[in-house]
Amino acid sequence: MEGGFVKADNTNLPRVSALMIGKFFAANPDFCSAELRNVKTLISGRESYGDDAIGYVQLRREQSTCIVKCTVCPEHRVRCKAYAATLVVNEEEEVVTSVKCHDCPASEGGCKHAVAFLMWLHRRSEEPPCTSIECYWRKSNLSKVGTSIKILTARDMAKRKPKEFEEEPQLMIEFVEECKKRKINTCQILKHETEYPGGLGTVLSMHSLIINHCDENC
Ligand SMILES: [Zn+2]
Structure with a gap:
């Protein structure tokens, strides 16, 4: 000091x-x-x-x-x-x-x-x-990190509660509809839509795994 x-x-x-x-x-x-x-x-x-x-x-x-x-x-x-x-x-x-x-x-x-x-x-x-x-x-x-913290568990990473924003579903619904009309399916954000093909990718994404399994010892 x-x-x-x-x-x-x-x-x-x-x-x-x-x-x-x-x-x-x-x-x-x-x-x-x-x-x-x-x-x-x-x-x-x-x-x-x-x-x-x-x-x-x-x-x-x-x-x-x-x-x-x-x-x-x-x-x-x-x-x-x-x-x-x-x-x-x-x-x-x-x-x-x-x-x-x-x-x-x-x-x-x-x-x-x-x-x-x-x-x-x-x-x-x-x-x-x-x-x-x-x-x-x-x-x-x-x-x-790297000295006293050697590993970081999923539980620690998900410790902070994500901020909650007011939902505005209409915009997303319109966006998804428009993408369907234009046959767009390579957009990153669509991967988070369950009804879109490639939903499995979301299930296995690091983000989803951390959020879904943060209470388990992994
Ligand atoms: Zn500076």
């Missing part, structure tokens, strides 16, 4: 509300550089990456300013050196002053590690208060 810093846990983190996130992005239009815009920002902001990638969170308070530091495990090469990120919050004015990644060459305009850290802090702020203390000064889940 760095001088003057303490281990971060669920009781001492600064609060980062949705409004503060909105203000930060509005005040830093460059933050989402061309590379990051749209899909990439969404991906790094999603909880399945951030919650597994963030580790060794430490913080220091100086009057109304709180400096939070962490390491962010690379998304793909999990054994490579983690990126270091720093986030500064003015707690009195409820403003995110800056979010920086120190190891990305193009981090000036914001990078996915900075976004992941910002959104991680926001998600922790939204969590209901808990009586037990959860320390965030620890190795990230992603960086455990």
Whole structure:
């Protein structure tokens, strides 16, 4: 840990509300550089990456300013050196002053590690208060892969409940009808339609197997 810093846990983190996130992005239009815009920002902001990638969170308070530091495990090469990120919050004015990644060459305009850290802090702020203390000064889940995590079971992979979206069956029905009319049967999405030939492929897909058999020891 760095001088003057303490281990971060669920009781001492600064609060980062949705409004503060909105203000930060509005005040830093460059933050989402061309590379990051749209899909990439969404991906790094999603909880399945951030919650597994963030580790060794430490913080220091100086009057109304709180400096939070962490390491962010690379998304793909999990054994490579983690990126270091720093986030500064003015707690009195409820403003995110800056979010920086120190190891990305193009981090000036914001990078996915900075976004992941910002959104991680926001998600922790939204969590209901808990009586037990959860320390965030620890190795990230992603960086455990290949060292302390040797195998990943289907049960672990399916642990997070998939988000439920409101069903909109009409659109899919129309799409399938149109495909039938045009005799299209090579489209990827049709493989998930039971009445289409090739249904067996769906049954044996890795995704279906994990979801259907996550409670078994496999
Ligand atoms: Zn970065």
